[in-house]
Amino acid sequence: MTISPGERSADAAPVPDVVIEPDADRLARAAAEALVARLAAAQAVHGTAAVxxxxGSIGIAVLERVAGLAAEPVRETVDWTAVDVWWGDERFVPADDAERNEKQARTALLDAVGVPPERVHAMPASDGGFAEPEDAAAWYAQQLAAAAPEGHDLPRLDLLLLGMGPEGHTxxxxxxSPAARDERPVLAVRDCPKPPPTRISLGFTAINSAEEIWLLVSGEGKAPAVARALAGAGPQELPAAGVHGARATRWLLDAAAAAELPRPGS
Structure with missing residues (x-):
């Protein structure tokens, strides 16, 4: 089911699409199919795609289902040798730590579909040559700039996936937090209220440069934050409310996460 969260003022960001699936499993399946279609469409236009x-649990579940689709005959197919892979954030822990988003993504999808190593742009690990997360963040910003068209600081990002925490972090x-007010494209984040405390993250500048942003949210514990974000909460008090794609923003929810949204006609 797709609903609109309501009207916004003319000078506000475009109203996002809200897609609700009955449960987390069907949410992951639908998001995986849509992701394959979006990357295939980007390749049809540009020859390459960037994601x-x-x-998080739902983010990795989507990647696992994408890997399954890669082995099935589907209408749209993706040339994984022509996909650039970036990350929205990463734990600043050793490379072999099971909490690394990169490690989970490799297991769920990247190793299975054969994305070339030079197209996998992982954020540095704590044992990857940078003693401080600030240096690692600056290096990642340089990698983004190196992949950007001349005169730009950021490359074309066709699709950016995000999750959201119960308190609204993304x-x-x-x-x-200082990160909610920081205009740099990549940030070092210390003293996170959720472990591990030290991380690297894209900032709003980089996030909101993406052509499309999809927020994948499941679980009733996140329903209040979903409702607040779609009602227009400020990005400092609820960071997920501050993300918007250049062309489109989609909130992909299961029914539990959407439980506090107003229904059409209510």
Missing amino acids: VLTG ASIFPD
Whole structure:
């Protein structure tokens, strides 16, 4: 089911699409099919596609289902050798730590579909040559700039996936944190209220440069934050409310996460 969260003022960001699936499993399946179609469409236009991945249970579940689709005959197909993969945030922990979004994504999808190593742009690990997360963040910003067209600081990002925490954080931008006010494209984040405390994250500048942003949210514990975000909460108090794609923003929810949204006609 697709609903509109309501009207916005003329100078506000475009009203996002809201898609509701009955449960988390069907949400992951539908998002996987849509992701394949979106990357295939980008390749049809540009020859390549660029996606920014997220972690979390629903984010990794989507990647697992994408891997399954890669082995099935589907209407749209993706040339995974022509996909650039970036990340929205990462834990600043050792490379072999099971909490790394990169490690989970490789297991769920990237190793299975054969994305070339030079197209996998992982955020640095804590044992990857940078003693401080600030240096690692600056390096990642340089990698983004190196992939950008001449005169730009950021590359074309066709699709950016995000999750959201129960308090409204997205990527590693937490409510009322310095990251929520930082205009740099990549940030070092310390003292996160959710472990591990040290992370690297894209900032709003990079996130909102993406052509499309999809927020994948499941579970009744996130329903209040979903409702607040779609009602127009400010990005500092609820960072997920501050993301918007250049062309489209989609909230992909299961029924539990959408439980506090107003229904059409109510």
